[in-house]
Amino acid sequence: MNKKLKRNLFNLMIFVLIIAVFSVFEIMEAEATTAFIQKFVEGKTYNYDLDGNGSKEKIKFIKTSNDPASFKYDLYINDKLVTSIENKNNNSDSVYLYDFNIKDKSREICIEGNDSIKIVKYNEGKYFIKNIDHATGIDSYNRNTGVIKVGRFSEKNKNLIGYFSDYKVSDYKIEKQPIDYEINENMKSTKYKALENVKTYKYPNSSKVAYTIKKGDIVYANATYSNGTSNYIRFNSKSGKQGWVKVAELSKLPTNMFKRIVYRTH
Numbered sequence: 001m002n003k004k005l006k007r008n009l010f011n012l013m014i015f016v017l018i019i020a021v022f023s024v025f026e027i028m029e030a031e032a033t034t035a036f037i038q039k040f041v042e043g044k045t046y047n048y049d050l051d052g053n054g055s056k057e058k059i060k061f062i063k064t065s066n067d068p069a070s071f072k073y074d075l076y077i078n079d080k081l082v083t084s085i086e087n088k089n090n091n092s093d094s095v096y097l098y099d100f101n102i103k104d105k106s107r108e109i110c111i112e113g114n115d116s117i118k119i120v121k122y123n124e125g126k127y128f129i130k131n132i133d134h135a136t137g138i139d140s141y142n143r144n145t146g147v148i149k150v151g152r153f154s155e156k157n158k159n160l161i162g163y164f165s166d167y168k169v170s171d172y173k174i175e176k177q178p179i180d181y182e183i184n185e186n187m188k189s190t191k192y193k194a195l196e197n198v199k200t201y202k203y204p205n206s207s208k209v210a211y212t213i214k215k216g217d218i219v220y221a222n223a224t225y226s227n228g229t230s231n232y233i234r235f236n237s238k239s240g241k242q243g244w245v246k247v248a249e250l251s252k253l254p255t256n257m258f259k260r261i262v263y264r265t266h
Contacts, residue, residue, distance in 0.1 A: 038097040050122040052105025100169040101146030130174035134251045162187035163224040191261040200243020204232040210243030
């Protein structure tokens with residue numbers, strides 16, 4: 001074998017090695033940024049280590065009711081009933097396995113119901129379920145911090161307000177973070193008519209009035225704030241004024257204060 005051929009073979013080997021190394025790094029990066037692991041199919045059995053102890057759990061969910069008014073499913077882990085799922089749309093593609101936090105050993109089963117989400121954490125025979133009401137789905141997540149952003153709203157009130165809530169997933173805890181924020185984009189285009197004079201404030205929990213929304217004025221919601229029992233929605237007027245209005249629940253705009261009119265046209 002001449003020197004030129006040897007050199008070409010050597011260069012080819014180096015090139016292949018470099019490609020292989022970069023491929024490994026790309027796979028590692030994808031695993032670090034992607035929390036989604038598995039979509040569960042109804043009636044099929046899966047085996048995953050949910051609590052990081054080295055042993056795989058047996059996971060299965062089956063349909064238990066074909067009632068057209070509300071289809072029901074049961075979730076089993078190691079042949080033990082963990083929780084039931086109700087889905088009016090007969091949507092069996094609503095149970096997923098995630099790993100929201102790369103710093104803990106556990107994984108999460110996420111169940112999307114009619115207007116809520118259940119997140120199941122399992123630890124050596126025990127399980128913890130976090131139920132999030134008025135939820136539209138997992139909007140995004142940060143695997144480095146374990147924080148997931150959940151889209152939320154209510155279909156039970158004609159004055160719909162959409163917003164996001166943050167939940168921190170760590171070990172076997174799922175804790176709501178203190179601040180809700182950002183009206184959903186489609187909700188920003190909604191017109192609201194004031195049914196009475198409404199005071200708005202400079203900041204949440206502030207006593208300083210920003211401006212008063214007069215009865216009959218048209219306003220738009222553009223942000224939310226929540227900390228404990230303190231809930232505020234920020235409204236802006238056609239002239240650009242902004243102020244925070246205190247409400248009992250973010251998902252239910254008080255019907256005595258505002259009426260949803262139409263979607264804003266641009």
